[in-house]
Amino acid sequence: xxxxxxxxxxxxxxxxxxxxxxxxxxxxxxxxxxxxxxxxxxxxxxxxxxxxxxxxxxxxxxxxxxxxxxxxxxxxxxxxxxxxxxxxxxxxxxxxxxxxxxxxxxxxxxxxxxxxxxxxxxxxxxxxxxxxxxxxxxxxxxxxxxxxxxxxxxxxxxxxxxxxxxxxxxxxxxxxxxxxxxxxxxxxxxxxxxxxxxxxxxxxxxxxxxxxxxxxxxxxxxxxxxxxxxxxxxxxxxxxxxxxxxxxxxxxxxxxxxxxxxxxxxxxxxxxxxxxxxxx
Amino acid sequence: xxxxxxxxxxxxxxxxxxxxxxxxxxxxxxxxxxxxxxxxxxxxxxxxxxxxxxxxxxxxxxxxxxxxxxxxxxxxxxxxxxxxxxxxxxxxxxxxxxxxxxxxxxxxxxxxxxxxxxxxxxxxxxxxxxxxxxxxxxxxxxxxxxxxxxxxxxxxxxxxxxxxxxxxxxxxxxxxxxxxxxxxxxxxxxxxxxxxxxxxxxxxxxxxxxxxxxxxxxxxxxxxxxxxxxxxxxxxxxxxxxxxxxxxxxxxxxxxxxxxxxxxxxxxxxxxxxxxxxxxxxxxxxxxxxxxxxxxxxxxxxxxxxxxxxxxxxxxxxxxxxxxxxxxxxxxxxxxxxxxxxxxxxxxxxxxxxxxx
Numbered sequence: 001x002x003x004x005x006x007x008x009x010x011x012x013x014x015x016x017x018x019x020x021x022x023x024x025x026x027x028x029x030x031x032x033x034x035x036x037x038x039x040x041x042x043x044x045x046x047x048x049x050x051x052x053x054x055x056x057x058x059x060x061x062x063x064x065x066x067x068x069x070x071x072x073x074x075x076x077x078x079x080x081x082x083x084x085x086x087x088x089x090x091x092x093x094x095x096x097x098x099x100x101x102x103x104x105x106x107x108x109x110x111x112x113x114x115x116x117x118x119x120x121x122x123x124x125x126x127x128x129x130x131x132x133x134x135x136x137x138x139x140x141x142x143x144x145x146x147x148x149x150x151x152x153x154x155x156x157x158x159x160x161x162x163x164x165x166x167x168x169x170x171x172x173x174x175x176x177x178x179x180x181x182x183x184x185x186x187x188x189x190x191x192x193x194x195x196x197x198x199x200x201x202x203x204x205x206x207x208x209x210x211x212x213x214x215x216x217x218x219x220x221x222x223x224x225x226x227x228x229x230x231x232x233x234x235x236x237x238x239x240x241x242x243x244x245x246x247x248x249x250x251x252x253x254x255x256x257x258x259x260x261x262x263x264x265x266x267x268x269x270x271x272x273x274x275x276x277x278x279x280x
Numbered sequence: 281x282x283x284x285x286x287x288x289x290x291x292x293x294x295x296x297x298x299x300x301x302x303x304x305x306x307x308x309x310x311x312x313x314x315x316x317x318x319x320x321x322x323x324x325x326x327x328x329x330x331x332x333x334x335x336x337x338x339x340x341x342x343x344x345x346x347x348x349x350x351x352x353x354x355x356x357x358x359x360x361x362x363x364x365x366x367x368x369x370x371x372x373x374x375x376x377x378x379x380x381x382x383x384x385x386x387x388x389x390x391x392x393x394x395x396x397x398x399x400x401x402x403x404x405x406x407x408x409x410x411x412x413x414x415x416x417x418x419x420x421x422x423x424x425x426x427x428x429x430x431x432x433x434x435x436x437x438x439x440x441x442x443x444x445x446x447x448x449x450x451x452x453x454x455x456x457x458x459x460x461x462x463x464x465x466x467x468x469x470x471x472x473x474x475x476x477x478x479x480x481x482x483x484x485x486x487x488x489x490x491x492x493x494x495x496x497x498x499x500x501x502x503x504x505x506x507x508x509x510x511x512x513x514x515x516x517x518x519x520x521x522x523x524x525x526x527x528x529x530x531x532x533x534x535x536x537x538x539x540x541x542x543x544x545x546x547x548x549x550x551x552x553x554x555x556x557x558x559x560x561x562x563x564x565x566x567x568x569x570x571x572x573x574x575x576x577x578x579x580x581x582x583x584x585x586x587x588x589x590x591x592x593x594x595x596x597x598x599x600x601x602x603x604x605x606x607x608x609x610x611x612x613x614x615x616x617x618x619x620x621x622x623x624x625x626x627x628x629x630x631x632x633x634x635x636x637x
Binding site: 171190 | 356357359360361363368369371384429432
């Protein structure tokens with residue numbers, strides 16, 4: 001009896017189901033396909049980016065792990081980590097101000113904070129380059145300028161995620177903490193912060209990834225010896241695609257993925273949006 | 281004379297365009313259970329927030345045990361609050377929720393552990409201390425919230441509609457339990473509710489609030505038996521109202537010229553517009569015109585059988601409606617829908633209330 005009902009339902013739903021399956025397959029083909037092909041190409045034996053690969057060797061991976069590539073990679077890691085740190089530190093008070101209080105100039109501050117999210121980073125990059133040159137900060141072009149620029153374009157993500165978790169904070173918990181004798185600071189420390197922690201962590205992760213993958217802005221603010229991996233890859237492309245590049249790309253791709261996996265394990269991005277809305 | 285545990289003097293709270301609390305004076309004595317009762321938007325929860333110190337009053341003063349606390353932030357007031365949604369800390373276990381107030385007071389670990397255990401025991405949650413709020417039922421969450429507010433030995437306990445999120449059975453249970461606990465601990469309590477049943481059962485005194493003011497304050501029986509205004513009479517229990525004009529100290533004449541014999545209070549002069557009010561359970565049905573008191577002619581529109589009582593809904597001459605509630609004492613029903621009857625009430629059961637000033 002039961003199985004007939006189920007199969008009837010299955011048949012009734014099989015049209016949409018097939019459609020869903022094909023859409024998913026399509027998405028996977030074009031999102032995973034290039035990655036798999038790139039990975040395969042990096043194992044070519046000859047200096048030709050052919051697919052399927054000719055033979056098998058690690059020689060391009062050896063090259064990819066040489067200082068020429070490892071240094072920009074470490075540079076990007078350092079830049080991304082500091083960007084994440086500063087973006088989050090700035091995002092915390094900003095999110096509180098923007099999502100908690102109404103005040104004069106709030107709309108302007110919202111526009112300023114979240115604005116870079118909507119501007120083409122290319123334009124932001126050109127603008128920052130000009131700024132650094134014309135106000136006599138030319139010698140800071142390189143790491144410092146990159147850090148400033150990355151914080152500008154990454155902070156909106158952190159402000160958003162912190163803002164969302166502030167928004168989903170259960171009502172009255174702060175008042176309750178106050179009535180129990182917690183000062184404003186201790187309420188933040190023991191109640192608010194633990195409850196918005198996953199939003200803060202998510203913001204930091206987004207900021208890191210956005211910084212690590214940025215090329216539009218970095219291309220203007222880098223200088224020899226202080227080059228993020230993305231800019232390095234772009235520069236190398238002038239000489240054509242090579243299996244080395246494929247290996248570097250795979251490394252560059254895996255690093256953020258590993259980071260997200262670690263963070264997910266340690267602090268859990270999954271419960272980023274706090275769930276107890278049930279108070280019936 | 282002993283200072284009241286809590287005293288509000290001329291408290292007001294204005295928001296940009298609205299007046300939430302329009303001037304409240306209230307004294308709550310040590311160990312007393314006072315209920316702020318009123319419809320939503322009457323300012324009762326705002327009043328509670330002012331007592332707790334969540335926001336400052338626009339005008340007026342608040343005293344706790346004689347000390348003015350108007351300038352003290354909530355964390356220095358020693359007030360226990362149970363919120364309508366409980367506001368438990370979702371990332372902490374029940375025991376850590378209860379311990380929070382004690383930790384904020386930097387008490388020694390051993391004392392905290394002992395007091396938390398006692399508090400959980402008090403609300404019958406011993407053994408559930410390790411659970412997170414999400415793993416507890418609605419009733420259990422409420423008990424945690426109560427334990428958390430009580431464990432700090434507050435000067436005053438504030439309860440903001442704590443029962444409104446529970447189902448009927450649990451609510452009946454908890455109202456008895458909370459009232460019992462309050463009496464046993466002798467803790468001064470201000471309770472906010474819109475449920476007249478809760479107010480009548482639990483309170484030492486009830487303050488009926490309307491539009492940011494206290495309309496009447498008194499013991500439950502006093503509020504029920506002698507409501508001061510039509511608002512109070514309507515809000516607590518049910519009431520028949522007949523409007524008219526005072527003719528003598530013992531008589532009110534309705535617009536249609538019917539004369540109702542009712543005791544007119546001293547403060548109401550003859551000629552004044554009034555409402556004569558009479559409770560449905562103090563009204564009777566008569567086949568023939570009764571001799572004295574209130575007598576209004578009409579027909580039975582509907583009879584409702586409620587088990588322990590029967591309700592007779594009447595259409596009275598002149599278009600007014602009447603309600604008579606009679607105990608189901610086993611005698612046969614003598615009035616059916618459509619029957620012509622008299623709604624009667626004795627002189628002493630009629631209240632004369634000023635038409636809204």
